[in-house]
Amino acid sequence: MNKTKRIENTFDVVRILIAILLAYLIALIILALISDDPWNVISLFIIGPFNSKKHVGDIFTLMIPLVFTGLCMCFVYAINKFNLAGEGAVNLGGCLAACVAIALRDTAVPGWIAIILCIIVGALAGMLSTAIPAIADQVFHADVCVISLMLNYILLYFTTYILKNVIKDQGASVTASYKLGRKVKLANLIPGTQIHIGLLIALACVVFVAILFYKMPFGYKMRAVGVNPSFARYIGIPVGSTIILSQVIGGAFAGMGGSVQILGMFPRYKWESLTGYGFDGLMIAVLARKNPVLVPLSAFLIAYIRTGASLVATKTQIPPEFVSIIQGIIIVLVAAEMFLSGWKKRLIFSAAKKSLKEKEAKA
Amino acid sequence: MxxxxxxxxxxxxPNGFVANKGITFSVQEGEIHALVGENGAGKTTLMKVLFGMEQPQEGRIYVGGKQVKITSPLDAIAKGVGMVHQHFMLVPSMTVAQNVTLGIEPRKHGLVxxxxxxxxxxxLSDKYQFGLDATATVSELSVGxxxxxxxxxxxxxxxxxxxxDEPTAVLTPQETKELFEQLKLLKKSGHSVIFISHKxxxxxxxxDNVTILRHGYCNGSYPISELDERKLSRLMVGRDVILKIEKPDPKPGKPVLEVKNLEKLSDEGKVVLDHISFTIREGEVLGIAGVEGNGQNYLSDCISGMQKYDGGDVLLNGKSISGRKISDIRRSGMSHIPEDRMTVGCVSTMSIMDNVMADRFDRPENMKGIFLDQQKAIxxxxxxxxxxxxxxxDRSEEIRLLSGGNIQKVVVAREFTSGANFVLANQPTRGVDVGTAEMIRKYLVRxxxxxQIASLLISADLNEVLEVSDRLLVIRQGKIVAAFSKASMVSEDELGEYMLGIKTMTPDEMEGLL
Amino acid sequence: MSALRIGSFLYSVLRLSTPLIFAALSAAICEKAGLFNMAAESMMLWGALIGVMVNGWTGSVWLGFLGGCCAGVVTGLLIALATVKGKADLMLAQIAINLASSGGTIFMLYVVTGDKSTSAMTIKSQSLPKIALPFLKNVPVIGRMLNNQNLLTYGAILAAILLMIFIKRSRTGVHIRAVGENPNAAESVGISVSKTYFLTWAISGLLGGIGGVFMSMGYTSAFTKNMVAGRGYIGLCASSMVRGNPIGAMLCAMVFGVSDAIANQLQLTNAPVDLVMMLPYAVTIIVLIIISVIKIRTHVRKIKNKASQVKDQPGILPAGLSLSLDSLYGIASGPCSAAAAGGSSV
Structure with missing residues (x-):
């Protein structure tokens, strides 16, 4: 029987790889078709992210918020509730962190305390964002996915309202907040790139979440509730509160992601649209198969794809949105059980037949 | 023909389970052919293959002498094969007529x-004397x-x-009789019937004829006239053993579980538990026998805290369980082997270790500070x-890859070692292989x-209730209808009569036995 | 004066409701088939974009309309392909399709026009005609409300009625309901569940596509990126309020249309634009929660009513009276003599 398990494991890995390759192939064909200079564009897309220190730096910089939202979606996906408020949580976290930074800018509060305060506020904002759909779902049985998608719009308009009416710098040429101040700027990690301390914070979070998932009682409860809620109830795990709590904890990471991104990358807050990090996070969690340890790896992959796309965008005007097509294809292929399942079935069938024969031979 | x-x-x-292995059997025109075998012998799978719901890896099907390939129920229907499933395939909100004509609706002006x-x-109903009202809504009909x-x-x-497929499992004796008359009528008109049954x-x-399946293999076809019940059952089960469990006399101590006037309404508003009272003491097994579906599962759910009850009370070690969380009830001495081991009793996609530790992973002795103690768990x-x-x-193997008997062993292992002084065992050996069942029963008694713990054994398996229990109650229609002080002294015949409602004890007769 | 204003307000309610009605109908047919349609958003986006593109190429609004419909159907079929053939998780697949569509439409717009946000400057597309109903001209309020609406606004109301008839009376509609209520039952009489799902998604896509066409060729006259802005989800909400009844879904969509219209009116005042924009979404969330609470309440009440009805009657249990082999003797341990004895005693 262990054969079956082994076949399944190998198969899963191969399947994800094939899905990614397939999606890439489709993207390349599209790029080749629409571009005047296909070879250049394709090489820019594939090799571009690695062709200079700055570009590699860009991958890691982009990885930072994606790791945070990927962790958030691991919680959400682990308990099988598609709470997508992590997307809006990034905006809210970033916006409120910016408010705190601006409020503390001209005070005597030391920089590191200000940064910690900003990140905590971001985390709280994220928790609030994901708590609303989670509670609506558990208490009122309203669909968590729809509520969270609606909430994303509300969070977006709420943060733009704050941007335009509370923290807007009238002196700036575009819609942007006051300067956040130098003291909250997250320190650069590697000169010549934009990689900042946020990367370390993100990786620390990965370690923390991995421990929470696999070494602490809460992680166990969460996994059990996610796979089989009726078992969890029977064995005495509080199902409802576990479901809500894990979404709330997940939201904290999305909110932190927003605040870290703002503090690390921008001198002013100026998000007027959803960032897409939350949705990317879902995909990262799907690719990582809910395993937080694999989140940095899949976040790196997405960051690589996105970096390639924005390189293509700056050189050729092709909008980076084409990446979302790749992402859609990957998610669908990875989620589709039947994708390559004929192959898997044949493998397992022949293994079962073989062991049957062995048994008969013995008897 | x-x-x-x-x-x-x-x-x-796909999970590697071999449900049918080289099975051959045939049905004549105008014949009622029985297909019998234990639970899990492969009867239902075989019929699913015939009806096109499953595709076999090997084998041929002939209808009317011609080889055919049946790839879907539609195919099967077109070839003149019809199936009445164990779980009815009806659309509840539609009428009888709409259900009967579903998929073959006559049309006028493009509309139904x-x-x-x-x-x-x-x-059609009148022709075969079914006595149905074609305009009635299906959800309001009786099961028959x-x-x-x-x-x-x-x-x-x-x-x-x-x-x-097991058509009589859900019927009253009256309805069964009626069904048989109608089936004989169908036989006369040239139809063939494949009758899957346990009974x-x-x-x-x-x-007229019977084909016997055992563990996925075919164990021969015989005319009924050549068999008697004894021979038939031996062909099905293959062993002729009466379970005997040696056990010393019980020394009942103080009461552990007290059920007082327990009442429960189902979601549909039916009274499913009707003023049930009994007490279980330390060191004894109380058995509850009864035909399945007479309230046993509600009783088990109410006692274990999985469902709220509507009246009366359940006291565990002297404290009411009403309004308490399941974790709290478990901590105060409950352990529970549920009837449905795959969806309730375990997590099939987690490892054996995760399943065994499920109720105790966060106990202080299994923790290192705020972390789980891996070494202790291992x-x-x-x-x-x-x-x-x-x-x-090894311990990291996922539960779903184990056999049914081994899965049940995991559940039993967890529940018997949880440190509880009361074990609620609901159908603990159903669908489990002989060896494992015997082991579980002996372990329970020991x-x-x-x-000196107390146990409530709910089982539809008479052999099990009679041999394992010390005292025995019979449940019917949500009521306790009989009580016996010594389970081993009760005969199957007598028990059967109480279970079927042929006899009922008065409260006075049961006095002192509850 | 005030009658005129009410009339104008209702006119805009109807106009703003139109895409919501199509989205709601798109969700309603899915609900009848037991499916959860979160992808009306994508169907509408593609309908809106392709409609404008075909219109621009051919110069014909009608071909544009047709193109938009096809785009919606294709989107629906893609979901069916992924979930029915590919057995992908329905939620995950729809989230993926929504993600791919919001980016994909922008990408396609760029490929075709070179513009990344709107087709207004680059594609010459028209709007579907408005229909004048002269006989309504002098009726107060109603006249103002109904007259001169876009063709598709009347189309939306007609679509709701047609969908109602389709679901209730047509063979396919009956099959869709059967699949929604008990897929096994449908399968057992040879109704192909997967074909029914494909068909349902196609019809759903058609309705969503028309809703999209209205967005870009009725409500406005160009495609703008992310112009659907959650209307698909609002439609889903409207449909789930009435468990997929098409007429009911239409009326609920109109209620959401009111909140849209109010938001539009408020934008003309001094109220902060961004807060006003939150209104339709906030209303949706609140309504969704209220419906869910009502659903639970009525369910509980039903149980209680039934309980009080049956409590006085004796003998209410549908007892399985027959003794099965399983129950009469241990099938697992297999003692045959006990069985024979027990069996013959019955």
Whole structure:
């Protein structure tokens, strides 16, 4: 029987790889078709992210918020509730962190305390964002996915309202907040790139979440509730509160992601649209198969794809949105059980037949 | 004339489970053919193959002498094969006529002609004397009538071969009798019936021939006239053993579980537990016998805290469980082997260790500070795997890859070692292989005697209730209808009469036995 | 004066409701088939974009309309392909399709026009005609409300009625309901569940596509990126309020249209634009929660009513009276003599 398990494991890995390759192939064909200079564009897309220190730096910089939202979606996906408020949580976290930074800018509060305060506020904002759909779902049985998608719009308009009416710098040429101040700027990690301390914070979070998932009682409860809620109830795990709590904890990471991104990358807050990090996070969690340890790896992959796309965008005007097509294809292929399942079935069938024969031979 | 033949059918499920192995059998025209076997012998799978719901890896099917390939129920219907499933395949909100004509609706002006539907259904019902009202809504019919709608559905589609999957399991004796009359009528009109059953007396009464399945293999076909019940059951089960468990007399101590006037309404508003009272003491097993579906599962859910009850009370070690969380009830001495081991009793996609530790991973002795103590978990799991002889690769193997018996061992291992002084065992050996069942029963008795714990055994398996229990109650229609002080002194015949409602004890007779 | 204003307000309610009605109908047909349609958003986006593109190429609004419909159907079929053929998780697949569509439409717009946000400057597309109903001209309020609406606004109301008839009376509609209520039952009489799902998604896509066409060729006259802005989800909400009844879904969509219209009116005042924009979404969330609470309440009440009805009647249990082999003797341990004895005693 262990054969079956082994076949399944190998198969899963191969399947994800094939899905990614397939999606890439489709993207390349599209790029080749629409571009005047296909070879250049394709090489820019594939090799571009690695062709200079700055570009590699860009991958890691982009990885930072994606790791945070990927962790958030691991919680959400682990308990099988598609709470997508992590997307809006990034905006809210970033916006409120910016408010705190601006409020503390001209005070005597030391920089590191200000940064910690900003990140905590971001985390709280994220928790609030994901708590609303989670509670609506558990208490009122309203669909968590729809509520969270609606909430994303509300969070977006709420943060733009704050941007335009509370923290807007009238002196700036575009819609942007006051300067956040130098003291909250997250320190650069590697000169010549934009990689900042946020990367370390993100990786620390990965370690923390991995421990929470696999070494602490809460992680166990969460996994059990996610796979089989009726078992969890029977064995005495509080199902409802576990479901809500894990979404709330997940939201904290999305909110932190927003605040870290703002503090690390921008001198002013100026998000007027959803960032897409939350949705990317879902995909990262799907690719990582809910395993937080694999989140940095899949976040790196997405960051690589996105970096390639924005390189293509700056050189050729092709909008980076084409990446979302790749992402859609990957998610669908990875989620589709039947994708390559004929192959898997044949493998397992022949293994079962073989062991049957062995048994008969013995008897 | 041969109506149907299945030859050398082999079906292996994607998880590697071999459900049918080289099965061959045939049905004549105008014959009622029984297909019998234990739970999990492969009867239902075989019929699913015949009805096109599963594709076999090997084998051929002949209808009317011609080889055919049946790839879907539609195919099967077109070839004149109809099936009445164990779980009815009806659309509750639609009428009888709409259900019977579903998929073959007559049309007028491009829309469904409701009048023609009703007319067609009514005619068919009258022809075979089914006595159905074609305009009634299905959700309001009795179970027996629903089954008739199912048969009518197959006939309306021109079925010549009718498969009935355990049709009498849900019927009253009256309804069963009626069904048999109708089946004999169908036989006379040239239809063939494949009758899947567990009930030997019904097979003997109704059928002409019988094919026996055992563990996925075919164990021969015989004319009924050559068999008696005894021989037939030996062919099915293959062993002729009466379970005997040696146990010392109980020394009942103080009460552990007290159930007082327990009342429960189902979601549909039916009274499913009607003023049930009993007490279980330390060191004894109380058995509850009864035909399945008489309130046993509600009783088990109420006592274990899975469902709230509507009246009366349940006291565990002197404290009411009402309004308490399941974790709290478990902590105060409850352990529970649930009836449905796959969806309630375990997490099939987690490892043996995760399943064994599920109720104790966060106990202080299994923690290192705020972290789980991996070493302790490993040690405990390995010890239990050894003690319960769970055959597996190692502790990290996922539950779904184990056999049914080994899965149940995991559940039993966890529940018996949780440190509780009350074990609620609901159908603990159903669908489990002989060896494991015996082991579980003996273990239950030993634990109760040695550790002076109390146990409630709910089982539809008479052999089990009679041998394992000390005292015995019989439940029927949500009520306790009989009580015996010594289970081993009760005969099957007597018990059967109480279970079927032929006899009932008065409260005075049961006085002092509850 | 005030009658005129009410009339104008209702006119805009109807106009703003139109895409919501199509989205709601798109969700309603899915609900009848037991499916959860979160992807009306994508169907509408593609309908809106392709409609404008075909219109621009051919110069014909009608071909544009047709193109938009096809785009919606294709989107629906893609979901069916992924979930029915590919057995992908329905939620995950729809989230993926929504993600791919919001980016994909922008990408396609760029490929075709070179513009990344709107087709207004680059594609010459028209709007579907408005229909004048002269006989309504002098009726107060109603006249103002109904007259001169876009063709598709009348189309939306007609679509709701047609969908109602389709679901209730057509053969396919009956099959869709059967699949929605008990897929096994449908399968057992040879109704192909997967074909029914494909068909349902196609019809759903058609309705969503028309809703999209209205967005870009009725409500406005160009495609703008992310112009659907959650209307698909609002439609889903409207449909789930009435369990997929098409007429009911239409009326609920109109209620959401009111909140849209109010938001539009408020934008003309001094109220902060961004807060006003939150209104339709906030209303949706609140309504969704209220419906869910009502659903639970009525369910509980039903149980209680039934309980009080049956409590006085004796003998209410549908007892399985027959003794099965399983129950009479241990099938697992297999003692045959006990079985024979027990069996013959019955």
């Amino acid at each position: 041969e109506a149907l033949k299945m030859e050398n059918i082999t079906k292996i499920y 002609d409701n009048e023609a539907c009703v007319k067609m259904t009514q005619q 009538l629903m089954q008739k709608v199912e048969i009518l559905k197959a006939l309306a589609r021109g079925a010549k071969v009718l498969i009935l 030997l007396e019904e097979v003997m009464e109704l059928c 040690a405990q799991t390995d010890a239990l795997i050894k003690e319960f002889e769970i055959s597996c690769d 634990q109760v005697r040695e550790k």
